[in-house]
Amino acid sequence: xxGVIQSPRHEVTEMxxxxxxxxxxxSGHNSLFWYRQTMMRxxxxxxxxxxxxxxxDSGMPEDRFSAKMPNASFSTLKxxxxxxxxxxxxxxxxxxxxxxxxxxxxxxxxxxxx
Amino acid sequence: GENVEQHPSTxxxxxxxxxxxxCTYSDSASNYFPxxxxxxxxxxxxxxxxxxxxxxxxxxxxxxTLNKTAKHFSLHIxxxxxxxxxxxxxxxxxxxxxxxxxxxxxxxxxxx
Numbered sequence: 496x497x498g499v500i501q502s503p504r505h506e507v508t509e510m511x512x513x514x515x516x517x518x519x520x521x522s523g524h525n526s527l528f529w530y531r532q533t534m535m536r537x538x539x540x541x542x543x544x545x546x547x548x549x550x551x552d553s554g555m556p557e558d559r560f561s562a563k564m565p566n567a568s569f570s571t572l573k574x575x576x577x578x579x580x581x582x583x584x585x586x587x588x589x590x591x592x593x594x595x596x597x598x599x600x601x602x603x604x605x606x607x608x609x
Numbered sequence: 610g611e612n613v614e615q616h617p618s619t620x621x622x623x624x625x626x627x628x629x630x631x632c633t634y635s636d637s638a639s640n641y642f643p644x645x646x647x648x649x650x651x652x653x654x655x656x657x658x659x660x661x662x663x664x665x666x667x668x669x670x671x672x673x674t675l676n677k678t679a680k681h682f683s684l685h686i687x688x689x690x691x692x693x694x695x696x697x698x699x700x701x702x703x704x705x706x707x708x709x710x711x712x713x714x715x716x717x718x719x720x721x
Contacts, residue, residue, distance in 0.1 A: 528708070528709055537698070537713040538714070540708060543708045550708070551708050586652065590709070595641025595660060597643065597655045598643070598655075598709055600652040600654070601652065602652055
């Protein structure tokens with residue numbers, strides 16, 4: 496398995512534009528997490544899915560953020576409209592949830608909103 | 610709600626010394642506690658984990674201890690080396706699809 500795959504690796508966009516980040520979890524994993532990493536806030540959990548169902552989205556900062564997981568092999572995080580304060584590294588991670596197991600991270604998407 | 614507090618935020622040690630990072634968690638249902646290492650510009654990667662039925666676990670130079678009564682756990686690195694320099698994150702979760710919450714991170718610097 497190639498691991499958790501995120502795209503794009505880097506995204507530069509203008510304020511007000513829509514941004515879509517993509518994640519392909521490891522095959523067989525049934526929990527998926529989206530995190531935002533900034534210097535000030537560390538690894539902040541935005542939302543997590545279990546068996547493709549959103550379980551907790553209390554970390555999503557505001558209505559401009561939305562996430563979907565239409566099937567077990569794909570998830571998206573969308574920001575519309577984007578703002579400069581959304582600039583951060585966004586990580587996706589997946590795990591097999593039985594018994595508490597290692598969560599594997601993707602390489603992250605570095606988002607810059609200008 | 611779930612919360613994980615981590616201290617210190619920065620730690621500087623001399624090569625060969627030991628380093629200790631401490632975390633506390635709020636959710637008594639938490640029963641899985643991983644530690645991740647993140648090198649500059651890279652993704653976090655698991656270095657060691659511990660489950661609630663164990664009080665201590667060791668892997669070469671790193672060890673983790675867990676006190677469920679006090680709801681705190683610690684990472685111990687002995688004989689530190691410059692390549693141990695990184696940001697370390699503790700986390701807590703619980704089984705059956707629970708969310709994974711991270712501490713704020715500790716930036717460890719090992720000086721030669």
